[in-house]
Amino acid sequence: MDMTDPAQMTPITAFALVGVLGVGAQWIAWRLRIPGIVLMLGVGLLVGPVLGIFNPQRDIGPIVAPMISIAVAIILFEGGLTLNYRSLRDAARGVVRLVVIGAPIGWVLSALALHWIAGLSWPSSAVFGGLMIVTGPTVIAPLLRHARLKRRPAAFLQWEAIVNDPVGAMVAVLALQVVLVLEADATRAQAMRDLGIGILAATLLGLLAAKLITWAFSRAKVPEYMKVPVLFVVLLAVFALADFGLHESGLLAVTIMGLWIANAGLASFTELRRFKEHATLLLVSGVFILMGAGMSLETLGRLDWRAGLFILVVILLVRPATVLISLAFGDVPWKERLLVAFTGPRGVVMVAVAGLFGDRLVAQGIEDAVLIAPLSFALVLVTVIVHGFGLTPLARLLGATATGTPGVLIVGGSPWSVAFGEVLQKLELPVLIADTNHGHLRGVRSAGLPHYFGDILSEAAEHNLDFVAYHQVIAITDNDAYNTLVCTDFGHKYGREYVFQPNRVRQESRRHELPATLGGRILRGNMSYYEHNHLVAIGWKFRVTKLTEEFSLADWRQKNPEALPMAAYDGKGGLHVFEEGPELAVPPGNRLVALYPPEPPGQGAGRAVQPPESPQAEQGERH
Structure with missing residues (x-):
């Protein structure tokens, strides 16, 4: 290496720069929702022939071509x-x-x-x-x-x-x-x-x-x-x-x-394929940076x-x-x-x-x-x-996209799943309920909801279902271990922030507890499968309220102190399911999906309205 050239960097610095630029460009592209390859090529051209900061042949040497191969x-x-x-x-x-x-x-x-x-x-x-x-x-x-x-x-x-x-x-x-x-x-x-x-x-x-x-x-x-x-x-x-x-x-x-x-x-x-996917992500990032930076204006x-x-x-x-x-x-x-x-x-x-x-x-x-x-x-x-x-x-x-708005995949044909699925369907969000028990899908079929009979983790489901149409998964069966397995598997496909399950039933012996590192996020309310479905069984209902500048989330909380907020929908980016723990922040313009307790006789006017027949949810009450 010619140490007299102030513009030349060491190979170690060059490798680090390629990694930072490649992965960083992909992350920025994800945040901006633009194709990552466009940004990676642009970054490579910027640091290479435009600014002259990085030249692969100069800073890394003759191993660039074999590396790319x-x-x-x-x-x-x-x-x-x-x-x-x-x-x-x-x-x-x-x-x-x-x-x-x-x-x-x-x-x-x-x-x-x-x-x-x-x-x-x-x-x-x-x-x-x-x-x-x-x-x-x-x-x-x-x-x-x-x-x-x-x-x-x-x-x-x-x-x-x-x-x-x-x-x-x-x-x-x-x-x-x-x-x-x-x-x-x-x-x-x-x-x-x-x-x-x-x-x-x-x-x-x-x-x-x-x-x-x-x-x-x-x-x-x-x-x-x-x-x-x-x-x-x-x-x-x-x-x-x-x-x-x-x-x-x-x-x-x-x-x-x-x-x-x-x-x-x-x-x-x-496991082999997942590791290879991670390696490929790094390699694609590096190759496009090297390709852009290695091209000269001449x-x-x-x-x-x-x-x-x-x-x-x-x-x-x-x-x-x-x-x-x-x-x-x-x-x-x-x-x-x-x-x-x-x-x-x-x-x-x-x-x-x-x-x-x-x-x-x-x-x-x-x-x-x-x-x-x-x-x-x-x-x-x-x-x-x-x-x-x-x-x-x-x-x-040309009508070749899987769906206009990404939907929700619900695993488990419980009464809670049916009630939640009906609200999503009224919001015109794609929803699919899957279960391995044909009897559990009886209520799903009666409600006219899309359903899949079989194991959602099976190879048959992989080849027969279009998972691109969904971007969130709620695993809510009576088997905590299976819920955890589903969330762990789909966490890789959609991201762990988009897979949810009810709280696991606490076991008397620690030997039956599942590691907290497995599974998905816990649904709002910190309740088990049985507690969620018990609320539905005794008359709790899912309803939708539109938040506005005049009727904010704080106003809704004051009006409905017992209701349990479960998700929000902004009308374009898909449903945002709430997890247990963090303080909620739902901006005006969103439709709030919540689980409401049974209304006492004669007091129905004091609560949020039922989802209307039209796709648009009714605006919440104002003070």
Whole structure:
């Protein structure tokens, strides 16, 4: 390191800066409710080429490229872990069409656009066109979480991104090998043979490693605390071995490995996947910061108006034509086709591989290949911004979102659940009541509430219910241990601040008490399941009151000292269920959902009004 350069930071400082910027950008994006990838790219550009604070090549050194390659391999492997075949269901045919038909069509159309619009030579267009097949799992996953799409279009985009990433890399490798053979006047047969052997070896290596992992894990050959480290080591070894035989074939090997493990039925699969998700979140953050900071203004300055026109054609013509031709004469609804057709953000795999392949082509004397790296970065930047901000409105316009307002999932078909569900339904909030006992759902069915008969934690529920439509869970069954298990499981999916359960029944012996670190938040009132349902049984009712500037929460408390506030609804962001403990703060304009005691005869006028027949809750009384 050159200590005479005051602008250069130590590698340790650089690593810390990448972590802080990446995770910090994601947190700020979550708070502002904007796509995190847009903010991460913007932050990378700001601290890199704009302000010159951070330069990955200068501050970290030559290990930046290998770091990004390994990070991409881990991201693709984790993506493969999410692709359970059962999650495809009715989207299977569409996904196959997008991969088998869409990949070659996308390659050809992209190469034509690169040559005739961007002005690249045919060799550069053929190589870069293969890379443009990919749509970027590092980008799609955050967008899907933000947009809350329905199950099938989400499956289309997720599977296409994961599967097409290694396919696009292999197509680019194929095109590169052909170009290098033509430029070097070597035997084409030998080059094609080497390429085929490399792809076959990567496929077999990924399958062999996956089978070895599933055999060792399922037969307790590896202790529980070592499973994640062993998985990481095997993953890195598979990627390195495959990449050594044929460059970029490691992506294919680790994706196949992840797919196999995801469908192997391992008992410890959930724990493995959760850890991988956490690692992937950090890696995605770091990769986008490095990618933005590593781009120079000089490189971007090589682009002209033809580059802008090229990106416009890719977004408005190439991507839609690829998808619509692939899904033509199929059973996919046209609205879902349009959504997928106009959603094609590119990701870090394209940028990482494009820079490397561009350098190789330049070394072979193809001078215009120097434009591949800036073109790829510009395409990623524009598509991330366009689709990051445009996917949610487009999905709403086409009716492809799971729900307008996120709802509440209630586990347990008790009288309390029915009463609470009816109030939520009158507020036009999505609600679903699930129970494993068919008899417990009798009252739910009589009330006309949506319900699910079965275990909410089962694999069948995972594949048959659209959990995206809900963002809060209330587990209120007569089994405290099951309530705790449900809240613990869904706490990872929705966040622990959005899962609730009644207070656990105190046991005489401590050996029966459950750890306080498990489960969700305790519902307001600090009552057990039996106490909640006892109140409903003796006549307590859920009612809704609208708070205003003239009738505040303090006024409501004074008017209804015995009532128990349970939740508030602001009309747009979903229900806010109250937990036990903190002082309530409900601003004017919210509708307060509370449990009221039975009204004494002749005194009904002194209490808050019943929920009216119309969706709008009646305004509370004024002084």
